[in-house]
Amino acid sequence: MSYLNEDQELMLDAVREFAQTELRPRVLTELERDIFPYDLLDRMKELGLPLMAMPEEYGGLGESMVAHVAIEKEVAKENMTMALIGTNCVVASLIVRMGTQEQKDRYLPDLLETPGGFAFTEPAAGSDASGIEATAVKDGDEWVINGQKTFISFINQANYFLISARTNETGDGGISAFLVPKDTPGLKLGSIFHKLGLRGSDTGELFFEDVRVPAIAMIGKENKGLHAALSLLDEARLGVASCAVGLAEAALEKSVEYVKGRVAFGRPLATKQGLQWYAAEMETKISAARALLFEVANDYDEGRSITVGAAKAKLFATSVAVEVTDRAIQMCGGYGLIEDYGVERLYRDARTCAIIEGTDEILKIVVSRQVLS
Numbered sequence: 001m002s003y004l005n006e007d008q009e010l011m012l013d014a015v016r017e018f019a020q021t022e023l024r025p026r027v028l029t030e031l032e033r034d035i036f037p038y039d040l041l042d043r044m045k046e047l048g049l050p051l052m053a054m055p056e057e058y059g060g061l062g063e064s065m066v067a068h069v070a071i072e073k074e075v076a077k078e079n080m081t082m083a084l085i086g087t088n089c090v091v092a093s094l095i096v097r098m099g100t101q102e103q104k105d106r107y108l109p110d111l112l113e114t115p116g117g118f119a120f121t122e123p124a125a126g127s128d129a130s131g132i133e134a135t136a137v138k139d140g141d142e143w144v145i146n147g148q149k150t151f152i153s154f155i156n157q158a159n160y161f162l163i164s165a166r167t168n169e170t171g172d173g174g175i176s177a178f179l180v181p182k183d184t185p186g187l188k189l190g191s192i193f194h195k196l197g198l199r200g201s202d203t204g205e206l207f208f209e210d211v212r213v214p215a216i217a218m219i220g221k222e223n224k225g226l227h228a229a230l231s232l233l234d235e236a237r238l239g240v241a242s243c244a245v246g247l248a249e250a251a252l253e254k255s256v257e258y259v260k261g262r263v264a265f266g267r268p269l270a271t272k273q274g275l276q277w278y279a280a281e282m283e284t285k286i287s288a289a290r291a292l293l294f295e296v297a298n299d300y301d302e303g304r305s306i307t308v309g310a311a312k313a314k315l316f317a318t319s320v321a322v323e324v325t326d327r328a329i330q331m332c333g334g335y336g337l338i339e340d341y342g343v344e345r346l347y348r349d350a351r352t353c354a355i356i357e358g359t360d361e362i363l364k365i366v367v368s369r370q371v372l373s
């Protein structure tokens, strides 16, 4: 079943062509070596991908979420890092939704040009975003920010960071969100981590030492910054779910190709019932994950809340991606473990999906709250 109209199918074809001919050859030589291919991001901008879902009045294509997830999934089949940065503009879309006209005029031109980073996690506060220790103190017309953030994605690529800081010492609600330009005096970049998956995305630390921002930099209401973060997470989680489905689809395609071509005991491996059953299980689970992904994307397009739906879609698609990519390694035997063959990377990237934008356990809390309410 196709979820896309004719124009969207044509766009998907163009994205597939880009991903297979331009992105694919750069994955092992650059992205997997922690080298970010800036020119490929420029190509994705030419194709309109980062602003695909942005309303036309802001220079976007005004595409539906259904088209967005289909395209993000297609890029993720070749590389998840480029799918995340090259088909999204979550910080800009937050400013469109929550920013004042003055904030839109001031920040959107830059954020529409270069994706913004999202910096909420701290060394002592990850899943529990309310446990942050960074502070922002009012000084005249400015806020003075001190503290540390960690695990921040695309730290070298972003020019702005949406950060959280404590603006009130008491209560859960005492957190505000600020947009901070990377070149603000006192903002320093720390270590970049070498990770299991999502290589190519520079993930690292940010330090704030008396970083001064004007009052206009506060996004949303004072002491209500977690609300800003949560509203951004719904879309981000659906994006990770699209990537997880893409990784699983790619793993199934590669393992099917292998067992069809590989002859053992006198016949192709694809004739062995044990492996046929693996393929059937993989296909069934991917179909279910894909259907849930598109159902939630459609809910978004029809104006329904996707907080629980996005949590379910990410949770399920991630478990399918981890299982299917693991099984694909098994089906490809020794080749499954070799970097050049490309299957082991799908497993490593799938594994990161269970941590980023809310761990599996945190998503289960979101879903169970609704189930048990």
Ligand SMILES: Cc1cc2nc3c(=O)[nH]c(=O)nc-3n(C[C@H](O)[C@H](O)[C@H](O)COP(=O)(O)OP(=O)(O)OC[C@H]3O[C@@H](n4cnc5c(N)ncnc54)[C@H](O)[C@@H]3O)c2cc1C
Pocket: 117, 118, 119, 120, 121, 125, 126, 127, 128, 150, 151, 152, 153, 154, 195, 198, 203, 352, 355, 356, 357, 358, 359, 360, 361, 362
């Ligand atoms: C590649 C990568 C990119 C990232 N990018 C960003 C980014 O751009 N911006 C950003 O702000 N952050 C980012 N993060 C951080 C990410 O959001 C956190 O790693 C994640 O939220 C988990 O936090 P933590 O690592 O501190 O683990 P912890 O919060 O210490 O959790 C450890 C374990 O305990 C479990 N746990 C925690 N609380 C509960 C509970 N109540 N019940 C049951 N189990 C629980 C968790 O699920 C997890 O399994 C990134 C992380 C990675 C790995």
